[in-house]
Amino acid sequence: MTAIEKIMPISTVEHNAIVSAQGDITIAYEASLPEIFTLSDRDYEAYHQTLIKAIKLLPVNSIFHKQDWFTETSYKANFETEDNSFLSRSSERFFNERPYLDHRCYIFLTKKPKDRKLSSSVYSNILRKSIVPQQTVNPVLFNDFLDSAGQFERILKDSGFITLRRLTDEELAGTGNRPGIIEKYCFLQKEGEKTIRDVHIKDELRIGEAHCKLFTLSDAEDLPALCGSRINYDKYSTDRTKFSIGFASPLGQLLPCNHVYNQYVFIEDAPKTLKRLEAKKLRLQSLSSYSRENAISRDATNDFLNEAIGQQRLPVKAHFNVLAWSEDEAEIKDLKNKVSSALAQMDATPKEETDGAPQIWWSGLPGNQADFPMNDTFDTFLEQASCFLNLETNYRSSISPFGIRFGDRLSGRPVHTDISDEPIKLGYTTNRNKFIIGPSGSGKSFFTNHMVRSYYEQGTHVVLVDVGHSYKGLCDLVGGYYFTYSEKDPIKFNPFYLTDGDVLDTEKKESIKTLLLALWKKDDEPFTRSEYVALSNALTLYYQHLDAHSEIFPCFNSFYDYLMEHYMQVLENGKVKEKDFDIGNFLYVLNPYYKGGEYDYLLNATENLDLLNERFIVFELDAVKDHPILFPVVTIIIMEVFISKMRKLKGIRKMILLEEAWKAIAKEGMAEYLKYLFKTVRKFFGEAIVVTQEIEDIISSPIVKQAIVNNSDCKILLDQSKYQNKFDAIQELLGLTDKEKAQVLSMNKANDPKRKYKEVFISLGGQYSKVYRTEVSLEEYLAYTTEESEKMKVQQYSEKYGSIQKGIAVLASELRNQNS
Numbered sequence: 001m002t003a004i005e006k007i008m009p010i011s012t013v014e015h016n017a018i019v020s021a022q023g024d025i026t027i028a029y030e031a032s033l034p035e036i037f038t039l040s041d042r043d044y045e046a047y048h049q050t051l052i053k054a055i056k057l058l059p060v061n062s063i064f065h066k067q068d069w070f071t072e073t074s075y076k077a078n079f080e081t082e083d084n085s086f087l088s089r090s091s092e093r094f095f096n097e098r099p100y101l102d103h104r105c106y107i108f109l110t111k112k113p114k115d116r117k118l119s120s121s122v123y124s125n126i127l128r129k130s131i132v133p134q135q136t137v138n139p140v141l142f143n144d145f146l147d148s149a150g151q152f153e154r155i156l157k158d159s160g161f162i163t164l165r166r167l168t169d170e171e172l173a174g175t176g177n178r179p180g181i182i183e184k185y186c187f188l189q190k191e192g193e194k195t196i197r198d199v200h201i202k203d204e205l206r207i208g209e210a211h212c213k214l215f216t217l218s219d220a221e222d223l224p225a226l227c228g229s230r231i232n233y234d235k236y237s238t239d240r241t242k243f244s245i246g247f248a249s250p251l252g253q254l255l256p257c258n259h260v261y262n263q264y265v266f267i268e269d270a271p272k273t274l275k276r277l278e279a280k281k282l283r284l285q286s287l288s289s290y291s292r293e294n295a296i297s298r299d300a301t302n303d304f305l306n307e308a309i310g311q312q313r314l315p316v317k318a319h320f321n322v323l324a325w326s327e328d329e330a331e332i333k334d335l336k337n338k339v340s341s342a343l344a345q346m347d348a349t350p351k352e353e354t355d356g357a358p359q360i361w362w363s364g365l366p367g368n369q370a371d372f373p374m375n376d377t378f379d380t381f382l383e384q385a386s387c388f389l390n391l392e393t394n395y396r397s398s399i400s401p402f403g404i405r406f407g408d409r410l411s412g413r414p415v416h417t418d419i420s421d422e423p424i425k426l427g428y429t430t431n432r433n434k435f436i437i438g439p440s441g442s443g444k445s446f447f448t449n450h451m452v453r454s455y456y457e458q459g460t461h462v463v464l465v466d467v468g469h470s471y472k473g474l475c476d477l478v479g480g481y482y483f484t485y486s487e488k489d490p491i492k493f494n495p496f497y498l499t500d501g502d503v504l505d506t507e508k509k510e511s512i513k514t515l516l517l518a519l520w521k522k523d524d525e526p527f528t529r530s531e532y533v534a535l536s537n538a539l540t541l542y543y544q545h546l547d548a549h550s551e552i553f554p555c556f557n558s559f560y561d562y563l564m565e566h567y568m569q570v571l572e573n574g575k576v577k578e579k580d581f582d583i584g585n586f587l588y589v590l591n592p593y594y595k596g597g598e599y600d601y602l603l604n605a606t607e608n609l610d611l612l613n614e615r616f617i618v619f620e621l622d623a624v625k626d627h628p629i630l631f632p633v634v635t636i637i638i639m640e641v642f643i644s645k646m647r648k649l650k651g652i653r654k655m656i657l658l659e660e661a662w663k664a665i666a667k668e669g670m671a672e673y674l675k676y677l678f679k680t681v682r683k684f685f686g687e688a689i690v691v692t693q694e695i696e697d698i699i700s701s702p703i704v705k706q707a708i709v710n711n712s713d714c715k716i717l718l719d720q721s722k723y724q725n726k727f728d729a730i731q732e733l734l735g736l737t738d739k740e741k742a743q744v745l746s747m748n749k750a751n752d753p754k755r756k757y758k759e760v761f762i763s764l765g766g767q768y769s770k771v772y773r774t775e776v777s778l779e780e781y782l783a784y785t786t787e788e789s790e791k792m793k794v795q796q797y798s799e800k801y802g803s804i805q806k807g808i809a810v811l812a813s814e815l816r817n818q819n820s
């Protein structure tokens with residue numbers, strides 16, 4: 001047996017570069033790629049062109065080697081944090097050990113010394129007993145190479161698709177207790193692993209217990225007839241939409257086994273290559289009369305030469321291989337099937353390497369790329385070769401500490417996602433408002449339950465207005481304030497009364513004015529400037545009047561009194577014409593809210609709901625949802641409560657969510673108020689969220705469209721397959737791109753049948769969009785569910801065991817036992 005150090009072809013690692021025994025210099029980067037399922041056709045093309053441009057900058061005699069590692073890993077839950085809630089803990093337990101493919105991408109750039117002997121499979125250094133003495137590196141050449149590498153790096157970084165981080169000596173060679181990338185490759189170590197294994201290269205390539213299979217694309221014959229930057233992903237495509245993934249993604253993130261995908265481009269002297277091929281062509285020509293095969297080969301070479309010259313393409317040599325491994329005997333047979341079917345998607349055929357496998361594997365060793373057996377490469381152009389580069393990685397979590405837990409589409413692995421602050425920071429959005437749309441049963445309420453819970457647990461003040469009893473469970477669980485509107489217990493409120501901490505500033509006045517206008521004006525009746533000014537004056541004078549008469553209690557009644565007794569006179573003195581402000585009409589329309597009127601309780605509360613310190617409030621308006629006056633007025637009152645709360649809680653995140661309730665105010669021409677809310681909320685670290693199932697409601701009212709859609713930078717869509725036929729209208733309304741359309745229509749098309757979840761589409765300012773899983777633990781499910789029978793069961797258990805938390809805990813464990 002040979003000790004691996006003896007044949008190690010590496011001479012030294014210094015200046016963040018690896019120098020091989022032959023004097024080849026290799027530098028390495030860890031690359032961070034775009035997330036899978038997020039790029040458009042145009043992105044793929046631009047990205048592809050960027051790679052070509054970058055690789056073209058590399059000098060002659062250099063090697064571009066991209067090495068993508070995909071290792072089977074499982075999610076490690078964090079049970080340490082003490083302050084986790086019951087549901088958060090249940091989520092950690094649920095996702096603990098969830099398997100997924102971890103991805104790392106490295107890019108190696110190697111420069112060979114000028115006169116280096118080319119390697120071939122009979123001369124690979126893995127077969128040698130010891131390595132020839134070291135060669136020294138010319139510092140001028142080294143610096144020139146670094147210059148080209150720097151340009152290469154800049155092109156990629158500037159494109160915005162890839163970020164690169166140069167690996168340091170320690171990351172390359174390792175330290176006493178942390179393996180470097182060289183060692184990791186030798187022993188196929190997963191992230192964080194340090195095991196040193198035996199490497200067997202006789203009969204098969206075996207590293208420790210892992211049986212390795214090597215599949216190559218090293219022969220032009222095995223390659224697809226056509227290649228490009230992207231292909232269709234059938235699972236997510238529909239009759240109307242084509243879903244794009246990178247051309248090589250089937251060999252990357254989508255190949256579900258431990259594997260390393262090695263991608264090589266060898267840059268040689270282009271004129272020399274063409275000359276070589278020209279010579280080959282002539283030789284082939286002379287043989288062509290004997291064998292038809294030679295004639296075909298000659299034609300191919302001819303085409304190649306024509307393309308090189310005609311289209312100014314860079315001829316290169318290329319090689320691609322997938323090294324897949326498993327420690328499980330049974331799985332090994334399956335590896336070939338998996339790789340073959342992946343390649344079939346690209347229309348290529350894999351060749352399983354047996355005898356040559358060790359050499360090919362060995363030359364993938366960081367720093368040893370120049371020892372690649374060149375007989376295993378094929379002639380092509382950089383444009384074509386670049387199609388085989390893996391372009392994507394899996395979903396990344398937000399860096400921001402704030403966010404929601406979603407799952408990635410392929411495995412459900414938890415991803416922490418900030419859809420409020422980070423998008424603003426990154427310039428994707430300018431507000432935090434959200435617009436949620438999906439047909440009935442598509443999971444809107446379930447999703448919003450999950451979202452508001454996450455926000456609540458991170459300190460947000462939440463106000464929900466609902467008409468479907470969808471938030472009772474969650475409200476009970478977090479000990480929130482649940483208000484059900486009923487005739488016996490109507491909402492009472494007083495917009496004129498200033499509670500502690502309230503000041504009568506412009507904002508406050510503005511909000512009272514908007515409220516009064518909303519109560520006054522009907523559907524298609526806009527208010528005029530003079531009406532606005534008149535009301536504004538009325539308010540100012542009313543408060544001056546209050547200052548002078550401390551015995552008067554501020555409320556709607558006394559305001560109404562003031563208008564009748566004093567303001568009428570003021571208007572007359574100032575000779576305000578009726579057409580400028582019809583005070584008679586105003587008093588008439590608002591009369592029901594005045595003493596003795598039908599709704600006189602609404603605006604004359606003697607003490608305001610003190611909701612300032614309630615962090616979770618649900619207003620359930622089911623009982624009045626068909627009432628033409630109460631529903632809109634109550635909704636506006638609630639918004640007013642929220643707005644005044646918002647103004648007082650500085651530096652604290654707030655959220656108001658309206659489930660269908662916005663319709664009440666949209667219809668009644670109170671949409672101005674909605675617009676006001678959406679705009680104001682932004683200034684106070686707040687967000688307004690509207691949930692709806694009917695697109696028509698929104699299209700039919702331009703002001704609503706403007707107020708809600710145009711002021712919500714975050715668009716959230718649930719399953720739209722029901723609306724496939726009218727999706728164009730939705731697309732237009734929301735201004736979705738074709739890529740976003742394809743993403744939306746791909747939702748829930750290929751869900752894992754073994755798991756219970758739904759997908760959700762989230763677009764941030766049209767600049768960044770993704771589909772996630774909303775997958776939750778059983779405990780979370782029971783807290784969020786809107787199914788009547790399940791809700792009843794939770795309620796029964798809650799009563800029986802004393803609290804909803806205990807009820808859910810017992811019910812969840814019973815259900816789990818039933819299933820196992």
Ligand SMILES: Nc1ncnc2c1ncn2[C@@H]1O[C@H](COP(=O)(O)OP(=O)(O)O)[C@@H](O)[C@H]1O
Pocket residue numbers: 438439440441442443444445446447756757758759774775776784785786787
């Ligand atoms: N992400 C999800 N995971 C599991 N079940 C879900 C999910 N979303 C919705 N459901 C199921 O679908 C039902 C209906 O969802 P719901 O949110 O009430 O729909 P909507 O509000 O759009 O009418 C829920 O009660 C739940 O059983």
Ligand SMILES: [Mg+2]
Pocket residue numbers: 444445446468470786
């Ligand atoms: Mg609902």
